[in-house]
Amino acid sequence: MSVASDVEPLENSDNDYNNNSKDIAQAASATSFLKVGDFVKVLYKSQYYPTKITAVGDKPDLFQCNCMEACKSGWRWPARRDELWYQAADIVKKLDQPVPVSTRGTFKFNGYGPFHE
Helix, strand or coil: CCCCCCCCCECCCHHHHHHHHHHHHHHHHHHHHCCCCCEEEEEECCEEEEEEEEEECCCCCEEEEEECEEECCEEECCCCCCEEEEEHHHEEEEECCCEECCCCCCEECCCCCCCCC
């Protein structure tokens, strides 16, 4: 599976671009600590998405991740599971667990994306 075309990505900021190579280098060295269930920020087609690691590949630098989609008040799981294999270089940083903002399955990530306060 790949990231669905109707999924809205996070807005990219100049700060993201300026720190991107540094974050990727840090993520590549830190991927040995990532495990199933962790949330990470990934780079896919020049956009950032929050994802949850669902499997670790045979090689230590491969991670299967389930991508969330943007919604009006944060992020949610899409109706159809959206999974893709990512290399360590595509993982920008580890995220804290998402915080529920409604009973309808909407979440936010503190300090991440256009939806944080």
